[in-house]
Amino acid sequence: MKLTRILGLAATAAIAASACSGAAASPSAAPASQAAASQPAASSGTGAASAYTPPTDGGAAKGKTIAIVSKGEQHAFWQAVKKGALDEAAKLGVNVTYQGPANETMVNDQLQMLQNALTNNPAAVCFAALDSKAAGDLLNQAKSKNIPVVGFDSGVDSTIPVTTVATDNIAAAGLAAKKLAALIGDSGKVAVIVHDQTSQTGITRRDGFVAEMKNHPNIQIVSIQYGAGDHQKSADLAKGIMTANPDLKGFFGANEGSIDGVLDALKETGNTGKIVAVGYDSGQQQLDAINSGAEAGAITQNPIGIGAKCVDAAVDAVNGKTLPKTIDTGFFWYDKTNINNPEIQAVLYK
Amino acid sequence: MQTTTASTSRIRTLATGESVQRLLALGALVILLVFFSIIAPNFATLENYRNILTATASNGLLATGVTFAIITGGIDLSIGTGTAFTSVAMGIVAVNWGLPLPLGLLAGLASGGLVGLINGTLIAKAKLPPFIATLGMLYVTLGMAQVLSDVHPIYFTDPQPALQDFFMGKPIAGIPNIVWVMFGGAAVAWVLLNKTVLGRYTFAIGSNEEATRLSGVNVDRWKIAVYVVGGVFVGLAGIVLAARSASAQPSQGMGYELNAIAAAVIGGTSLAGGEGSIVGTLIGAFLISTLGTGLSVDNVPQQFQYVITGLVVIGAVWLDIFRRRSRA
Numbered sequence: 001m002k003l004t005r006i007l008g009l010a011a012t013a014a015i016a017a018s019a020c021s022g023a024a025a026s027p028s029a030a031p032a033s034q035a036a037a038s039q040p041a042a043s044s045g046t047g048a049a050s051a052y053t054p055p056t057d058g059g060a061a062k063g064k065t066i067a068i069v070s071k072g073e074q075h076a077f078w079q080a081v082k083k084g085a086l087d088e089a090a091k092l093g094v095n096v097t098y099q100g101p102a103n104e105t106m107v108n109d110q111l112q113m114l115q116n117a118l119t120n121n122p123a124a125v126c127f128a129a130l131d132s133k134a135a136g137d138l139l140n141q142a143k144s145k146n147i148p149v150v151g152f153d154s155g156v157d158s159t160i161p162v163t164t165v166a167t168d169n170i171a172a173a174g175l176a177a178k179k180l181a182a183l184i185g186d187s188g189k190v191a192v193i194v195h196d197q198t199s200q201t202g203i204t205r206r207d208g209f210v211a212e213m214k215n216h217p218n219i220q221i222v223s224i225q226y227g228a229g230d231h232q233k234s235a236d237l238a239k240g241i242m243t244a245n246p247d248l249k250g251f252f253g254a255n256e257g258s259i260d261g262v263l264d265a266l267k268e269t270g271n272t273g274k275i276v277a278v279g280y281d282s283g284q285q286q287l288d289a290i291n292s293g294a295e296a297g298a299i300t301q302n303p304i305g306i307g308a309k310c311v312d313a314a315v316d317a318v319n320g321k322t323l324p325k326t327i328d329t330g331f332f333w334y335d336k337t338n339i340n341n342p343e344i345q346a347v348l349y350k
Numbered sequence: 351m352q353t354t355t356a357s358t359s360r361i362r363t364l365a366t367g368e369s370v371q372r373l374l375a376l377g378a379l380v381i382l383l384v385f386f387s388i389i390a391p392n393f394a395t396l397e398n399y400r401n402i403l404t405a406t407a408s409n410g411l412l413a414t415g416v417t418f419a420i421i422t423g424g425i426d427l428s429i430g431t432g433t434a435f436t437s438v439a440m441g442i443v444a445v446n447w448g449l450p451l452p453l454g455l456l457a458g459l460a461s462g463g464l465v466g467l468i469n470g471t472l473i474a475k476a477k478l479p480p481f482i483a484t485l486g487m488l489y490v491t492l493g494m495a496q497v498l499s500d501v502h503p504i505y506f507t508d509p510q511p512a513l514q515d516f517f518m519g520k521p522i523a524g525i526p527n528i529v530w531v532m533f534g535g536a537a538v539a540w541v542l543l544n545k546t547v548l549g550r551y552t553f554a555i556g557s558n559e560e561a562t563r564l565s566g567v568n569v570d571r572w573k574i575a576v577y578v579v580g581g582v583f584v585g586l587a588g589i590v591l592a593a594r595s596a597s598a599q600p601s602q603g604m605g606y607e608l609n610a611i612a613a614a615v616i617g618g619t620s621l622a623g624g625e626g627s628i629v630g631t632l633i634g635a636f637l638i639s640t641l642g643t644g645l646s647v648d649n650v651p652q653q654f655q656y657v658i659t660g661l662v663v664i665g666a667v668w669l670d671i672f673r674r675r676s677r678a
Binding site: 073105 | 392395397398404405408501502503505507518591594595596597599600601602604642643646647649651652
């Protein structure tokens with residue numbers, strides 16, 4: 001009896017843990033830009049460069065601590081953000097603490113992390129809100145303690161942050177749509193796998209893609225499905241779409257987990273190379289697929305740049321400098337032809 | 351935890367009941383507090399102690415509620431995602447329908463009670479194992495929260511700012527009201543468990559369900575009541591979570607049930623049923639949040655936080671088994 005109870009607990013833990021990772025949003029999940037949509041001038045270039053000049057010296061912020069509360073810590077994308085932040089902090093002579101919840105549904109857990117960060121009285125806080133409207137109380141707390149807040153990634157829906165450091169996801173997803181349209185001869189059926197319909201990144205990437213496709217009247221978006229950024233789930237969804245639409249010509253996966261699922265589905269159904277796949281972010285599977293031609297290309301954000309720029313902005317805020325309302329960290333289209341360019345290699349992660 | 355394992359030989363000789371486990375948990379909590387106060391520079395501040403109290407509120411309520419089910423020898427896995435369901439119910443009543451906030455709070459408690467009623471009925475009447483019934487309800491409550499909210503958070507900020515203003519308000523000792531809600535809820539639970547017939551039957555069912563049934567007790571009805579009590583506490587936790595984020599988050603709660611069960615277990619509630627206490631559970635909940643806050647304030651990377659928290663839970667369950675075996 002006793003043993004079965006204990007086994008029961010172990011099973012509970014295992015099932016709940018697996019259920020948890022299944023529901024965990026977007027492995028590479030990322031941002032949502034609140035930056036004003038600025039169409040990139042060149043389709044393979046970065047987003048419009050901002051007028052922001054990063055500091056070259058820590059100034060009065062030297063030796064002080066900047067607390068970064070992010071949307072994640074474990075996934076490759078967030079590891080790259082962290083690396084960018086730590087490197088920049090070392091360069092400027094400031095200290096950085098970095099925390100993020102295990103998955104992107106953990107809004108209350110993230111608020112607790114922000115609370116913990118504020119308890120330490122850092123010189124500045126960088127915050128990427130999972131739910132930007134939910135953090136108002138703590139932002140007021142930061143304000144009353146005179147701790148400047150830098151919003152990054154999806155930013156913070158409030159007047160308190162001194163600036164927001166982010167990718168323009170609408171423009172970036174629009175570029176993905178433009179590329180996919182060109183690759184399928186500007187006509188035919190396409191489908192979209194998105195990580196979720198609640199996060200800013202999920203919404204803005206989907207909407208950016210759909211908006212651009214309106215400029216391509218011969219292209220029909222037959223389905224938009226949400227796979228929680230989970231490979232397996234996204235693959236199953238993609239297979240279902242292919243069954244329903246045998247004449248499908250293209251797929252867009254809106255984050256790393258989504259496109260990886262699409263690639264798995266294409267492989268399992270023998271459609272690799274027949275259906276054009278366009279992705280987002282990087283990661284080993286996607287990089288291999290682009291090199292082999294299984295995936296036509298992808299949008300990459302600049303996670304290292306996001307990390308670095310949010311430290312820059314925090315240092316500037318501590319030093320009392322005025323900051324622009326938004327700092328765009330840029331994005332790139334990359335494919336087989338430019339994947340080995342140094343400027344692309346610098347922002348890709350495995 | 352080292353100190354607790356070191357003193358296990360003492361338990362063998364004493365071999366007393368759950369009070370030892372509770373004492374050990376309390377000792378571990380004190381040791382943790384002292385330890386973090388020494389190593390983490392900003393830990394030993396009034397602000398941080400308030401922070402730990404605040405961090406305990408929702409888990410403390412969930413753990414208190416689930417303690418009843420565990421004492422009967424059952425389990426409730428639906429309490430985590432149940433908070434998504436109950437806070438969405440609050441949001442629908444108080445925001446979408448625009449009814450007064452107290453009615454929204456009532457809806458939160460009632461929807462929790464409803465989930466408990468379904469759990470209890472599935473377990474007592476349909477004879478489903480508690481593990482399976484509540485595992486099913488884990489998904490049903492999460493799904494219903496998303497269906498009812500159309501997978502969008504419901505924000506209280508605009509039409510019902512009083513929710514956050516009141517529950518996160520700090521009229522006494524700078525401690526937010528959600529902490530007092532937790533202590534109030536725990537006090538009610540203590541009375542229920544120790545001073546009422548519900549509590550007596552809760553222990554009786556957990557110790558020997560068949561004997562309890564044969565002595566003429568309507569076991570089914572009391573089991574249902576136990577899960578309803580747990581459900582109402584889920585409703586309370588839903589209020590706390592909604593107040594903290596000023597929103598009802600339809601995807602929240604997966605994994606919260608494990609934190610709550612861990613708190614109860616650390617506090618000496620036996621998964622084999624028949625033993626447990628509200629005070630122990632609260633100590634367990636404080637231990638978990640002290641550990642989490644301490645490691646976080648000390649900037650320990652998350653991967654190590656998981657490892658350490660896991661070891662604490664294993665240590666506590668191991669102690670539980672060890673104690674039982676040495677007594678048998």
